[in-house]
Amino acid sequence: MQQNIYIKCPLCGEDNTETIYTKGNLSKGLINVICKNCSLVYINPRPSEEEYLEFHKEEFLRDSHGLKDVSQFAEKQESNLRLKGKVYDFLEEYLKEGDNVLDIGCGFGTLLHIIQEKKHCNIWGIELSQLDVEAGKKYYNLNLLNINFDDFASQPENKNKFDFIAMHHTFEHFPDPLEKLEFIKSILKDSGKVYIGVPNILNVKKRPDVFFQIGHPFSYSLYTIGKVLEKSGFKIIKFSNRAAFPGGMEMIISSSPAEKGIVFKKDDYRKVVEYVKEIENKFSLFRRLRDRLFFWLPARLRLKLSRAINRLLKKI
Numbered sequence: 001m002q003q004n005i006y007i008k009c010p011l012c013g014e015d016n017t018e019t020i021y022t023k024g025n026l027s028k029g030l031i032n033v034i035c036k037n038c039s040l041v042y043i044n045p046r047p048s049e050e051e052y053l054e055f056h057k058e059e060f061l062r063d064s065h066g067l068k069d070v071s072q073f074a075e076k077q078e079s080n081l082r083l084k085g086k087v088y089d090f091l092e093e094y095l096k097e098g099d100n101v102l103d104i105g106c107g108f109g110t111l112l113h114i115i116q117e118k119k120h121c122n123i124w125g126i127e128l129s130q131l132d133v134e135a136g137k138k139y140y141n142l143n144l145l146n147i148n149f150d151d152f153a154s155q156p157e158n159k160n161k162f163d164f165i166a167m168h169h170t171f172e173h174f175p176d177p178l179e180k181l182e183f184i185k186s187i188l189k190d191s192g193k194v195y196i197g198v199p200n201i202l203n204v205k206k207r208p209d210v211f212f213q214i215g216h217p218f219s220y221s222l223y224t225i226g227k228v229l230e231k232s233g234f235k236i237i238k239f240s241n242r243a244a245f246p247g248g249m250e251m252i253i254s255s256s257p258a259e260k261g262i263v264f265k266k267d268d269y270r271k272v273v274e275y276v277k278e279i280e281n282k283f284s285l286f287r288r289l290r291d292r293l294f295f296w297l298p299a300r301l302r303l304k305l306s307r308a309i310n311r312l313l314k315k316i
């Protein structure tokens with residue numbers, strides 16, 4: 001992907017940034033900046049929106065997230081059930097029998113499968129990976145759709161249809177979050193709720209050059225995602241920093257005037273910059289210690305040791 005489109009801050013419209021990190025996807029070059037006015041962290045310059053869609057249909061699925069073939073479902077199902085089971089625990093109080101529920105970026109549909117079993121809701125799932133859609137059909141008997149969200153939301157029969165929409169580690173992949181929220185509003189009933197689970201720039205549990213990746217045009221904090229949502233008429237009504245993925249955050253949002261939103265403090269952009277530096281230092285200190293103390297180990301064992309240390313760091 002060409003990282004050649006220069007953008008102003010999509011949240012406040014200013015062009016006043018500081019570089020916060022210069023690597024991503026391990027040690028590849030990737031520039032993330034932070035807006036000094038509103039503290040939003042975003043890739044700049046970045047690929048176009050069309051390139052992002054192509055990327056998520058191909059490279060992203062091939063290299064990391066999609067199934068490699070339908071039978072891979074078997075080895076992935078157990079950990080997926082554990083992960084989506086935690087997501088379900090967080091959101092289940094907002095579901096009732098007969099609700100229309102949509103999962104955007106649903107993978108092979110484990111969350112929908114759980115919701116259908118436990119709450120007897122009507123379910124819809126959209127997913128860019130054709131193999132995941134086939135696995136959902138074969139193993140869970142779910143009719144998932146291999147369609148992108150804009151096309152799905154543009155269909156007249158989907159207007160004002162859903163009581164609940166889930167986006168688990170999907171929202172941070174959108175290069176145009178404000179437009180996507182408008183689409184979400186148009187297909188959500190007035191009293192509807194939305195689940196969002198995303199990485200949190202102020203709760204990082206992995207190396208920053210792994211945390212930052214080209215697929216995430218934005219790295220949100222509670223404050224900045226709250227502001228993006230507020231701009232679209234949504235408020236956060238439930239929040240947790242203990243998301244199913246270590247280091248993430250999850251929330252329930254609503255645009256109903258009847259709901260009371262959570263009040264949150266503004267981020268000082270310098271504190272966010274400092275925080276990322278601290279995380280970088282913590283991980284590089286461990287790397288240096290490992291190399292100094294265990295230089296005599298074969299590379300393969302050093303790697304194993306390093307994975308064990310990373311697992312430990314996630315718990316700290």
Ligand SMILES: [Zn+2]
Binds near residue numbers: 011036037039
């Ligand atoms: Zn800004």
